[in-house]
Amino acid sequence: MATEAREQFDVAVEPMRLRDLGDILKIERLSFPTPWSRYAFLSELLENDRAYYLVARAFPVGQPRPRRARPVGYAGVWLVLDEGHVTNVAVHPDFRGYGIGRTLMEAVEDLVREKGGKRMTLEVRRTNLVAQTLYRSLGYKSAGVRRGYYRDNNEDAFIMWKDL
Template sequence: MTFADIPYVFDIESTVFSLPWSEAAFYNELTDNQLAKYYVLEAKDTKSSTIIGYIGIWLILEEAHITTIAVKPEYQGQGLGCLLLETIMKECKAMGVQRMTLEVRVSNQAARKMYIKYGFVENGIRKKYYSDNGEDAIIMWVVLEEDERDESGTSEFNE
């Protein structure tokens, strides 16, 4: 994510979330938070590109905390959230991250299902975490395993 991406990210953020981060919050993440890494997903055609999703993490020692993930509503249901999550998990593995965590609304069944698909387990509750309605957040964790290697040293994936 670059500074130029922030207005597009904020547009998605304010459409998808009832408690959106401000543009200033994203700007601060990019300029002041040395633990933060943010990535955007672009759809490109022959004449232009548009940001259709994004994900952010904080890297703390061998752990990564997913701070936000979203896909533009008209692109949801196409596996793009999964693509963002898979990409960040692979990126984190390459950086030596051993575990990832996040919070998700109790009511967000679609996100919870996606996280479980990628090995996250529910491991706690933050009571009244969301200030807009007092909803609880479920804390989820995943341990990032090393890819199994065959004798030639190449990775074997079952996708």
């Protein structure tokens, strides 16, 4: 039986820019039942001085990085006192399974550490086993449940924490 070869990618992570929003909104719509609006992202990028957003740009291994590689994923975090609170993480469906989510989470953790953060927290859907597996592999531990946290279907969220 033939197996399909999966292309491998180099990934560059950098701060999200306003010009990335069109691509980010596409990823958002493909990833979440209740996607954030353009306004929500604009507010985070322009008005929230505690918010930091990163994008992942992927390009084929061994190829020079394109001058304007499109974002294939993103992650956001709020830094409040010495705690990083992950607001969202998403990877375009065509680029899932390549470790881009892990790369983004590691970059967010590095950013929080560099800014003096000591702990990280996040919420994850009870049914999102892929994300839970990723977070556990990065050292996050369940610390409680937020009942009915997700408005689209009243699903519970697990609260997870990690010491940096």
